[in-house]
Amino acid sequence: MRVPFKKNIIVFILCLNITCILAQNKIPKIQVEKGEATTAFIEAKIDSIIAVLTLEEKVAMTHAQSKFSTKGVARLGIPEVWMSDGPHGVREEISWDAWENAGWSNDSITAFPALTCLAATFNPELANKYGYNLGEEARYREKDVLLGPGVNIYRTPFNGRNFEYLGEDPFLASTMVVPYIKGIQENGIAACVKHFALNNQEHWRDKINVEVSDRALHEIYLPAFKAAVQKGNVWALMGAYNKFRGQYTTHNKILHKILKTDWGFDGVVISDWSSVHSTKEAALYGVDMEMGTGTDGLGTTTSNHYEHYYLATPFLKAIKNGELSEDLVNDKVRRILRLIYRTNLNPDRGLGKLNTKQHHKVAREVAAEGIVLLKNQDNFFPIQDKEGITIAVIGENATRNMTQGGGSSQLKPLFEISPLQGLKERYKHAKIIHTMGYESGPSVYDATIPAALNQDSLYVKAIEVAKKADIVLFAGGLNKSYHQDSEGDDRENFALPYGQEKLINSIYEVNKNLGFLLLTGNAVGMNWLPKTKGVIQTWYLGSMAGYAIADVVSGDVNPSGKLPFSFPKELNDNAAHSFGEISYPGNGVDQEYKEDIFVGYRWFDTKKIEPQYAFGYGLSYSNFTISDVKINQAKFNKNDKIKVTFNVTNTGDREGAEVVQVYVGKPKSKVKRALKELKGFAKISLDKGTEKTASVTINASDLAYYNTEISDWSLEKGTYYLYVGNASNNIKKKIKFIIY
Structure with a gap:
């Protein structure tokens, strides 16, 4: 059973260890004082620590020691890393080596609304408040990593886990996830964005092999992860269970190529629980912490002991006999130490709070607004x-x-x-x-x-x-x-x-x-x-x-x-279901995303299928008009910003808020395109009878498509249309403009 650390105990142990080590071995101290926590300073410390770690100590840091923790290095004062499930609350304490509730009496928390509700608010500021208050609870519970948020795209209404995610549109998910992450991490708690990637169903999730085009991968399924990394600076990311092009996604080449190389992710990749299947691939292709592979670590058998994880003894042996380079474990340990300095060795970390009136207020606010x-x-x-x-x-x-x-x-x-x-x-x-x-x-x-x-x-x-x-x-x-x-x-x-x-x-x-x-x-x-x-x-x-x-x-x-x-009228109106079994749920081995980039409203719009309720739809007890829609110029180059201004008037008899949505489409494109795609939105609150002028700014470069011929983004020149409305199927104004 885990005994939670108290701050004074941590400080005492760190100081004791550091004093002894400094005296005997002249090893740089582990602790960071306030004012020292610059990137260069911490990276130098990490270099000095890696130099004195044994190979056995390094390997031990890359796999679980319990259901939700990994080992530290006691002789150097390096603490353990403790995780908890999320993403809309800190899960109750789980037993060290079993999935039962640990029976604690002090682990009751505030349950925040599920992320579908947060997405429905269309309010990034509220997403930040949500994340910050949730992060306070995780900090109070002495966690280092909160396993959330989830940004897998809503592809089918059958997915059992859709309620944990941020909807069908990559722009909405990207916009909402960034402030959520920043709010959590402001508390010195790592958000862990999940599940990378293409984990869009629970059925056969542990074995289904997803085949999808590069365009759909980059335009639909990866943007929210990319935003989490490059705009949210997320500190951790979780792999997924499924395969992509024949390779398990937790140790897939895209982790190393796209995530760590192209996007520059400097955090930790954590496996989903039991999603690792190969020592060599796990070592080579990006996973840094292996969790959950065994269930009997302290039980009656040793067959699933933590030492038998793929990144445990087999990893150690492969390095010792020269099959794998020690540089691979060094990179993983570097990332883990970086995580530790950002979280439980962060000198600016607060103590957290649990079940405060403020937490309840924010939970109620998000719920009502969603x-x-x-x-x-x-x-x-x-x-x-x-x-x-x-x-x-x-x-x-x-x-x-x-x-x-x-x-x-x-x-x-x-x-x-x-x-x-x-x-x-x-x-x-x-x-x-x-x-x-x-x-x-x-x-x-x-x-x-x-x-x-x-x-x-x-x-x-x-x-x-x-x-x-x-x-x-x-x-x-x-x-x-x-x-x-x-x-x-x-x-x-x-x-x-x-x-x-x-x-x-x-x-x-x-x-x-x-x-x-x-x-x-x-x-x-x-x-x-x-x-x-x-x-x-x-x-x-x-x-x-x-x-x-x-x-x-x-x-x-x-x-x-x-x-x-989107709410379809009939199940087969949904794109994933319209192509038969091979599209959803697959044949038990393989699955093809035959709808390609036409997910959600993109499918309904382009195929002219009427939904039951459209993406972006929602009524009010008041009434609003959108008028005087303008753009700042008629022609743009790739470096320009497209500024859309408009007036919103509350014509009802009470205060309220309207979400103005800005979509962009490219007619007569040389590649297949959806009729329009969400590129911006603004939530405007108005008293009765009042009017406000608001704006949405779009980078012209964000209108690019993923060009598979060059494996990069291309901005097509020519005529575009701007669509402004309050739902994907309720457009109030359409404006033509040119990209040159």
Whole structure:
């Protein structure tokens, strides 16, 4: 069992070790004082440390010693590295050598909203606040690396892990991930962006070989990672389980070539747990820390002991017998020491905070701002709190714990406000009644465990309650169980599970005043949509979920969230599914991304397929107009900046915020292109009846495409179109310009 270090103990041990070593061996001190932490100073220290480490000590630093830690070097005062799962909260403490909860009583945290919700805010400043507050909690828990954020692109609504990611658009994901990373790392905690790369499904994730064009790789699937490295200066990155062009991505040539060479990544590549398969490839192609390969390190057998990891004894032997160069382990250790100096030997590192009012405030703010109002017929929302009215809240998701389950991102929050609790506390005058309507069973990987309650009885009771109510709020959707929104495998059906559609149809027959609180991290089939007057997409909102939902339902907060991914009407309208099994989920061995660069709205736009709800879509309780759209000139060269200015007016009767989205398209291109691509956005808050002038600036060079003939980016000359609107399918202004 790990005993957490306290700061004074660390200082004492460091000083003791350093004093002895300096006296006996004249080794440079490990500790960095305030004011010394310059890059050159630390790199010189790292050089001096590598020179005195034994080969055995260096190899020991490159693989796990427990489920979530790697070894330090006690004789030199080099500390261990401790990690925790993320990305929307610090996971509860896990046992040293098993996946069970360690049973601590002081590891309850604030659960922040899942990253789909953060992406839906379209608010980079809020992403920074999210990251900073989450980083404070990781620091308080004495972690060095938080395993998140995730930036894998939303390719299919079946991916069980989509709720952990930032949507379907690489520009949105890139824009939101950078401030998130900076916020975390301001606390001296390394963010670990994941999963590099092409880990876009859970089904067969540990073996599927992805074939994708270089254009799609560079234009769709890598930009958010690149932004994390070059703009966010992320300190760690996690490999993925799948293969790419026949080679496992955790030790793929693209790690060395693209990540470390082309992008200049100077941090640590951490394997996903058990994603290493080869000592030689792991040594050569980029992974620096191997985690999770074995499960019995301190158990009853030695077959999976940490010393048998690919980067453990086999690595040591390969170096000693000359099969591999010692330079390879030196590079890995250099990166690990750099990580240590940035984190647990950082003299400017604070002590962190846990479960503060500020953390709860930020969690609630993100949750409320990320909620998306999808439908609002007859101004169903907001619902007024009036004496004499009865609101029936029907559905298991009104009370179900949504921070448990889901896989490695499950959390142990100090509390979780359910939607029902939030509504009951907000509505002081209206009568709130609840019944489950359906039950899905426990939040576990074992999907064979049946629900405990009689489904027919729940159904009958729900209809009875609905008959007596003035308003019905159905709280349903998906949950964090296996084959839902969960790590380990994908969804199996596009429709709502657990008989919810039948229940909605039956409720509608007895009460037409029906709204839906949709709790999901994914798009779902919506055949039931005509039976509802209002729909709110609420995501998985963490500790403050119920309060944030009540904020929007009541009108205390005007919704301003926008969808970070498209909702197809039918599953086959989604690009990945339209090409059959070889495109998704693959044939069990190989998979081809046949839609190529046409992911999400790019597919819907270009193929003229109407989505159920478009990327960037979201309603408000107010109304906005976008007018007077202009660009700063008509012709641009590759070094110019394209400045788009516009006016936004709130014509409604209350304050609110609109997200103005700027897309660019190249007609008659010499290469295939989407009709348009997101290149900028701005979120503008306005009081009722007011107007603001705002702008979005785009680098002309960012309009380049990845040219496979030269393996680099090319900016095509000629005519382009600028599209400005508030959703990918709701364009208010189109302007022609020239690149020369």
